[in-house]
Amino acid sequence: MRKTKPIVAALLAGTALLAQGVAASACTSLILKAKDGGVVYGRTMEFSLPMRSQAMVMPRNIALAGTGPSGAAGTGLNWTGKYAAVGLNGVGEKIFVDGMNEKGLAGGLLYLPNLAQFQEVSAAEAKTSIASFEMLTYVLTSFATVAEVKAALPKIKVNQAPQATFKGPVPTHMTLHDATGASLVVEYVGGALHMYDNPTSVLTNAPAFDWQITNLGQYVNLSPVEPNPMTVGPLTIAPPSTGAGLHGLPGDTLSPSRFVRAFFFSRNAPQPATTEEGLTTLHHIMNAFDIAPGSVVTKADSAAGGGVSGDETTEWTVYADLKNLRYTFNTYDNPNLQVIDMAKVKLEGKEPRLFPLASTPVMTPIGQ
Incomplete structure (x- = not known):
């Protein structure tokens, strides 16, 4: 495992940012x-x-087979899933894009175009490797804590196997959190594994994580506390409204801007007394990152949005309770909450089970 010095990495990532532009995919x-x-x-x-996400329940103790560098199914690492996991899949595959396991380890794959570069894997090493799009599935079915992931990931390789829908390797990095509140970022940049303890708990997209941390230094002046009025001779100059303490907080949908906003919103939120209160606060914070149709339009000739043209929108938002093991989400078509409660679903079986997402909102009648 190789860690890049933060300042050098920030300069390199910044150069890539200027040369290539920050791709969309606004997770x-x-x-x-x-x-x-x-x-x-x-x-x-x-x-x-x-x-085309579906809800997925992955039973414990099932045999799983990874994808080798050729892209052929079953040519990579074989493992037995120790833990059951639930979450959301993507593009029809039985892999997690986002999820949580029965020990409270949760996380997701977030797009990292133009920067993610996975490991070179020889034919002889294929059986100890997995594809980039299998990272979260491997982790959620195998480990209970962030510490276990940190110890185990250097022992396997993540290869550059192509995925059919993406027509090549899926450029992702991974955010992980466990029931103790520990957070980890996993990135493969320059063909090497980089793992970062993440006290901010925040992750968005490109540039790489260490660049995002360096970038936070530009905003240390921001505060939720309202500034005092300024006096100039006989004049008293006061802010025009509340909110002046966070004046300068970037409001666009670029991933560095979202990283800064997510950091300050989560850092400044009053600590909830209970997990239920935490979920309520979380809902309000995550609402701030919902992308309205028409505000981000991608082009087919770029890596943004998966190489297709069209409106980028918030397809779904997750609100997971790592203590009570309830994985809750809503979707673009349906703002009503849908939940996979691990205390109530069957966690035994021989195959992953897929369930369609409810697409029709249900309104609660009042006064009838």
Whole structure:
């Protein structure tokens, strides 16, 4: 494993940012910690390419086979899933794009175009490797904590196997959080594994994570506290409204801007007393990252949005309770909450089970 020095990495990532532009794919993720020991995890999924996500339940103790560098199914690492996991898949595959396991380890794959570069894997190493799009599935079915992931990932390789829908390797990085509140970012940049403890808990997209941390230094002046009026001779000059303490907070949908907003919103949120209060706060924070149709339009000739043209929208937003093991989400078509409660679903079986997402909102009648 090789870690790049933050300043050097920031300069390199910044150069790539200027040369290539920041691609779309506006995923945003973070956690909140409650005073009762609960941890809640939020994440949005934005893409122009339809993800066609379904809910997925992965039973414990099932045989799983990874994809080798050739892209042929079953040619990579074989493992037995130790833990059951639930979450959301993508593009018809039985792999997690986002999810949580029965030990409270949760996380997601977020797009990292133009920067993600996975490991070179020889034919002899194929059986100890997985494809980039299988990273989260491997982790959620194999480990209980962030510490276990950190110890195990250097022992396998993540290869550059192509995925049919993406017509090549899927350029992702991974955010992980466990029931203690520990957070980890996993990136493959320059063909090497980089793992970062993440005290901010926040992750978005490109540039790489260490660049995002360096970039936060530009905003240390921001505060939720209202500034005092300024006096100039006989004049008193006061802010025109509340909110002046966060004046300068970037409001666009670029991933560095979303990283800064997610950091300040989660950092400044009053610590909830209970996990349920944490979920309520999380809902309000994640609402700030919902992308309205027409505000981001991608082009087919770029890596943005999966290489298709069209409006990028928030396809779904996750609100996961790592203490009570309830994985809740809503979708673009249906703002009503849908939940996979791990205390109520069958966690035994021989195959992953897929379930369609409810697409029709249900209104609650009042006064009838």
